[in-house]
Amino acid sequence: xxxxxxxxxxxxxxxxxxxxxxxxxxxxxxxxxxxxxxxxxxxxxxxxxxxxxxxxxxxxxxxxxxxxxxxxxxxxxxxxxxxxxxxxxxxxxxxxxxxxxxxxxxxxxxxxxxxxxxxxxxxxxxxxxxxxxxxxxxxxxxxxxxxxxxxxxxxxxxxxxxxxxxxxxxxxxxxxxxxxxxxxxxxxxxxxxxxx
Ligand SMILES: [Zn+2]
Numbered sequence: 336x337x338x339x340x341x342x343x344x345x346x347x348x349x350x351x352x353x354x355x356x357x358x359x360x361x362x363x364x365x366x367x368x369x370x371x372x373x374x375x376x377x378x379x380x381x382x383x384x385x386x387x388x389x390x391x392x393x394x395x396x397x398x399x400x401x402x403x404x405x406x407x408x409x410x411x412x413x414x415x416x417x418x419x420x421x422x423x424x425x426x427x428x429x430x431x432x433x434x435x436x437x438x439x440x441x442x443x444x445x446x447x448x449x450x451x452x453x454x455x456x457x458x459x460x461x462x463x464x465x466x467x468x469x470x471x472x473x474x475x476x477x478x479x480x481x482x483x484x485x486x487x488x489x490x491x492x493x494x495x496x497x498x499x500x501x502x503x504x505x506x507x508x509x510x511x512x513x514x515x516x517x518x519x520x521x522x523x524x525x526x527x528x529x530x531x
Contacts, residue, residue: 339432343417343459344441346468347511348482352441354383355466356415359439361389363411368403370394372416374498381415391415397423404431417442418453425458432461446497447484447509448520470511479511483518493520 342359344352360369360381371381371391381391391413394400397420404412404427412431417424417440428438444467446452459465470479484491485508486499499507512518 336435339435339437340463341428341432341458341461342437342439342464342466343455343462344439344466344468345444345455345459347444347470347479348509349384349470349511350468350479351383351385351470352443352468353381353415354385354387355468356413356439356441357381357383357387357389360411360413363413363437366407366409367411367413368392368407368409370400370412370414372419374416374419374500395419395421397421397427400424401427401430404436409436411437412439414438414440415442417458418455420454422454422457425454425461428458429461443482445481447482447491447518448493448497449481449517450520452497472513472516473510474516475513477513477515479513481512481514481517483510483512483516484508485510491518493518 344355346352360367369381369389369391371393373393373395379390379393380388382388431438440458442455443452472479486495487506499505
């Protein structure tokens with residue numbers, strides 16, 4: 336049996352990751368599975384910032400993903416917001432590849448303080464193809480590889496949780512920045528796991 340492949344799209348906010356993922360998902364043969372995050376959305380669709388949309392299952396749990404892959408003979412699997420999955424995603428994807436499933440994962444490269452976010456970095460070690468996307472710095476217009484956050488219009492300098500949900504009461508706006516304009520904070524994200 337031929338093996339599957341793993342492709343990863345990664346970059347900062349506004350770099351077009353979801354848009355690329357949706358394009359690939361639309362072009363892929365059935366049976367295909369499209370997964371988006373449970374965090375920050377309550378809708379069973381995946382959206383890109385350039386107004387593309389595709390139906391998707393909301394999930395962040397690698398055990399549930401493994402069960403779904405057992406339940407049907409999926410050939411192509413697409414995962415958006417891959418940084419929100421638990422570390423089990425690495426094993427599930429590698430086992431799927433050995434069974435001939437192709438995976439495409441999109442996820443943010445770093446958190447809003449410039450640190451490693453979730454397990455995408457480790458997953459990249461297993462990828463056949465990693466596509467680094469970039470955006471433009473909100474402050475100077477140069478190439479942006481980092482993301483930052485405004486809370487009630489003020490730049491978040493590193494005193495908050497990595498993830499702040501939209502319904503938390505504050506106005507949250509994400510931006511992309513170059514290296515010079517990134518926010519920095521000592522990493523605590525290596526142990527970061529979302530319990531959901
Ligand atoms: Zn800049």
